[in-house]
Amino acid sequence: xxxxxxxxxxxxxxxxxxxxxxxxxxxxxxxxxxxxxxxxxxxxxxxxxxxxxxxxxxxxxxxxxxxxxxxxxxxxxxxxxxxxxxxxxxxxxxxxxxxxxxxxxxxxxxxxxxxxxxxxxxxxxxxxxxxxxxxxxxxxxxxxxxxxxxxxxxxxxxxxxxxxxxxxxxxxxxxxxxxxxxxxxxxxxxxxxxxxxxxxxxxxxxxxxxxxxxxxxxxxxxxxxxxxxxxxxxxxxxxxxxxxxxxxxxxxxxxxxxxxxxxxxxxxxxxxxxxxxxxxxxxxxxxxxxxxxxxxxxxxxxxxxxxxxxxxxxxxxxxxxxxxxxxxxxxxxxxxxxxxxxxxxxxxxxxxxxxxxxxxxxxxxxxxxxxxxxxxxxxxxxxxxxxxxxxxxxxxxxxxxxxxxxxxxxxxxxxxxxxxxxxxxxxxxxxxxxxxxxxxxxxxxxxxxxxxxxxxxxxxxxxxxxxxxxxxxxxxxxxxxxxxxxxxxxxxxxxxxxxxxxxxxxxxxxxxxxxxxxxxxxxxxxxxxxxxxxxxxxxxxxxxxxxxxxxxxxxxxxxxxxxxxxxxxxxxxxxxxx
RNA sequence: UGGGACGUCGUCUAACGGUAAGACUGCAGACUCUGGAUCUGCGUAUCGCGGUUCGAAUCCGUGCGUCCCAGCCA
Numbered sequence: 001x002x003x004x005x006x007x008x009x010x011x012x013x014x015x016x017x018x019x020x021x022x023x024x025x026x027x028x029x030x031x032x033x034x035x036x037x038x039x040x041x042x043x044x045x046x047x048x049x050x051x052x053x054x055x056x057x058x059x060x061x062x063x064x065x066x067x068x069x070x071x072x073x074x075x076x077x078x079x080x081x082x083x084x085x086x087x088x089x090x091x092x093x094x095x096x097x098x099x100x101x102x103x104x105x106x107x108x109x110x111x112x113x114x115x116x117x118x119x120x121x122x123x124x125x126x127x128x129x130x131x132x133x134x135x136x137x138x139x140x141x142x143x144x145x146x147x148x149x150x151x152x153x154x155x156x157x158x159x160x161x162x163x164x165x166x167x168x169x170x171x172x173x174x175x176x177x178x179x180x181x182x183x184x185x186x187x188x189x190x191x192x193x194x195x196x197x198x199x200x201x202x203x204x205x206x207x208x209x210x211x212x213x214x215x216x217x218x219x220x221x222x223x224x225x226x227x228x229x230x231x232x233x234x235x236x237x238x239x240x241x242x243x244x245x246x247x248x249x250x251x252x253x254x255x256x257x258x259x260x261x262x263x264x265x266x267x268x269x270x271x272x273x274x275x276x277x278x279x280x281x282x283x284x285x286x287x288x289x290x291x292x293x294x295x296x297x298x299x300x301x302x303x304x305x306x307x308x309x310x311x312x313x314x315x316x317x318x319x320x321x322x323x324x325x326x327x328x329x330x331x332x333x334x335x336x337x338x339x340x341x342x343x344x345x346x347x348x349x350x351x352x353x354x355x356x357x358x359x360x361x362x363x364x365x366x367x368x369x370x371x372x373x374x375x376x377x378x379x380x381x382x383x384x385x386x387x388x389x390x391x392x393x394x395x396x397x398x399x400x401x402x403x404x405x406x407x408x409x410x411x412x413x414x415x416x417x418x419x420x421x422x423x424x425x426x427x428x429x430x431x432x433x434x435x436x437x438x439x440x441x442x443x444x445x446x447x448x449x450x451x452x453x454x455x456x457x458x459x460x461x462x463x464x465x466x467x468x469x470x471x472x473x474x475x476x477x478x479x480x481x482x483x484x485x486x487x488x489x490x491x492x493x494x495x496x497x498x499x500x501x502x503x504x505x506x507x508x509x510x511x512x513x514x515x516x517x518x519x520x521x522x523x524x525x526x527x528x529x530x531x532x533x534x535x536x537x538x539x540x541x542x543x544x545x546x547x548x549x550x551x552x553x554x555x556x557x558x559x560x561x562x563x564x565x566x567x568x569x570x571x572x573x574x575x576x577x578x
Numbered sequence: 579u580g581g582g583a584c585g586u587c588g589u590c591u592a593a594c595g596g597u598a599a600g601a602c603u604g605c606a607g608a609c610u611c612u613g614g615a616u617c618u619g620c621g622u623a624u625c626g627c628g629g630u631u632c633g634a635a636u637c638c639g640u641g642c643g644u645c646c647c648a649g650c651c652a
Contacts (some may be wrong), residue, residue, distance in 0.1 A: 005584090018590085018591085021583070042652095043652095044651085046651090046652080048587085060582080061583080067591050076652065078650060078651095078652080079652070081651090082651075082652085122585095137650095139650095140650095141649080141650055144650075145648070145649090147620070147649075148648060149648075150580085150583095150648060151579090151580050151581075151647075151648060152579060152580045153580080154580090154620055155648090173606090181622090182650085185650095185651060186650055195581085196580050196581040197580095197581055197582075198580095198647060200643095201648090204649085206650085207649095207650035208650080209650085210587070219610075223650095225649090225650075225651085225652090227652095230652085246582095246583070246584090246645080246646070247645090247646055247647080247652095248646095248652090249583060249646075249647090250581075250582055250583090251647090252582095253582095254639060271583085273584090273645095278589085284652090285619080285651095292579075295650050313634075326591085326601065326602085326647095327590060327591075327601095328590065328591040328592085329591090330584090330585065330590090331584060332583095332584055332585070332590090332591095332644095332645095332647090333583090333584070333644080334589075335589075335590090335592060335643055336589070336602095337588090337602070337603070339602065339603060340590070340601085340603085342602095342634050343601090343602060345603095346614090347614080350614080350615060355614095356626095357613080376597070383611095384610095386612085386614090386615075387615070387616095406603095406605090416613095418613080419613090427611060429611065429645045432613075434582050460611090461611050469611090469614075470613090471611095471612095472610095472611045472612065473612090474612075478594095506593050525623095538600050538612090538614085540612050540614080541612045541614070542611080542612090543614095564613095564614050564615090565613090565614065565615090566612040566613070566614085567613050567614090569613085570613095571613080
């Protein structure tokens with residue numbers, strides 16, 4: 001058998017196949033497009049890209065790359081009322097950040113705009129009028145809806161359907177010239193008002209919109225509809241496989257119809273299932289609402305599923321790409337567990353994030369038998385990343401007064417707890433073995449400080465006599481600590497399906513009031529003082545964190561990307577549940 | 579009650595008429611200076627009912643269920 005893939009790049013891991021890839025493989029085999037594979041990613045610049053778009057981006061760019069083809073970035077900017085340059089800019093930035101590129105060897109970029117094709121689209125519309133396949137309709141939106149019929153009843157033909165070609169041409173030209181107010185007329189395709197597919201019931205091709213377009217300004221008073229613009233744009237760009245989401249399945253007959261009437265290059269539209277994630281909303285409209293109503297701090301709020309938000313949260317492009325590869329492509333509408341996305345960030349960050357020590361909820365610890373004074377600072381060696389020897393080591397200062405995590409001390413330890421408690425010995429990471437000797441409380445009985453002794457013979461963490469401790473905990477020297485703000489995140493919604501609301505309520509009813517917790521006065525080891533925005537680290541035993549752009553010199557702010565898997569938390573929860 | 583699409587472990591995906599496989603999750607254990615990581619073990623899940631076939635997740639029929647469509651949005 002002849003291999004269908006002529007020269008698979010050696011370093012490309014065998015991508016798990018999917019039905020679209022199979023179609024491409026078959027087309028390649030039958031030379032349907034002369035062995036050419038060309039895709040496009042066609043966002044409307046009316047919002048920020050989210051993780052659902054990442055799936056489409058990876059699919060489109062991945063497929064073309066695998067077969068030596070090209071992928072165009074094309075802005076589907078046919079509705080000036082919703083589109084803005086800000087969105088164009090963010091989309092370009094996000095796709096680049098994800099790791100994809102559309103530059104030709106000669107340096108030109110494969111960035112296109114549907115608005116670049118307005119002249120050609122107009123000429124084609126004239127052609128359809130001339131061949132009797134399109135007409136100017138004076139029905140109002142309300143009338144048109146009534147004429148359209150219903151799901152079970154056929155529609156009625158517009159009384160304007162049989163206008164002469166001359167009249168249509170004249171009217172259409174005047175629509176273009178801006179003679180009519182918004183909504184006064186439309187140009188419609190003459191297809192079939194009795195079609196069971198509503199998209200075929202004389203669909204609108206152009207509407208009058210006296211609006212300023214972010215690229216074409218006031219040149220146009222009419223704008224093409226998606227159905228009229230998309231397929232022809234694909235055709236102009238010689239796209240071979242036009243991949244879109246399932247809800248466009250019903251539009252495919254129309255996509256094909258226009259192209260056939262025009263007799264132009266015919267790309268193939270293929271539909272796949274859009275990404276759904278538990279506890280996550282992936283609807284531009286609703287995300288926009290969250291931003292506009294200040295329910296989040298903006299498009300790049302780390303709780304947002306936007307690429308900008310996810311990036312600020314600390315996710316890596318690699319993790320997202322791996323995730324997109326792992327979820328596969330099919331036509332079943334499923335819902336992916338958020339935990340799978342988290343798995344891929346942990347997997348990636350575990351390999352590359354340097355380990356640091358940070359105490360989020362500090363508890364003061366005094367080592368009573370450790371010398372006092374300035375001269376008594378010990379510089380201990382700490383491994384930067386046990387998964388990566390090349391990451392090296394760093395020095396961490398140790399002194400008489402330290403902070404440990406409040407969670408790492410219990411005056412009365414519950415069953416199975418093997419961290420610090422009175423009389424118990426634990427190891428301080430990269431430091432000494434210490435034993436708790438005393439507890440200091442305030443008037444309310446809260447533990448405010450504990451006293452310990454250390455074993456000088458255990459410097460570095462190991463006891464010469466070979467005795468073992470059950471637990472190693474992280475710590476920070478009080479005198480050297482850097483104060484920081486740390487933002488902890490939980491899912492934005494309390495329900496797996498945020499749209500699952502009682503009658504009459506909105507999805508915002510499912511907003512999680514505890515999705516953001518801001519911790520101040522957190523104590524970081526001094527090597528974190530000069531951290532740069534977007535730097536990612538693991539705070540040992542806590543999770544992966546990413547420095548926020550809000551960080552100021554000497555005043556770092558961190559976002560928790562994702563917590564470490566925590567089997568003790570799981571045990572504790574189970575015990576409490578009993 | 580029109581049309582289009584889809585039903586495989588808890589979740590996602592594979593198996594393309596020939597032993598239902600993988601990932602995530604979960605559980606149990608090993609190991610460990612992160613209760614992390616790593617490693618090992620644990621899975622009768624093909625929507626139901628008929629049919630074709632030596633053999634059906636796969637083909638046919640039928641029933642059921644889910645999703646999408648009545649914007650001058652994309």
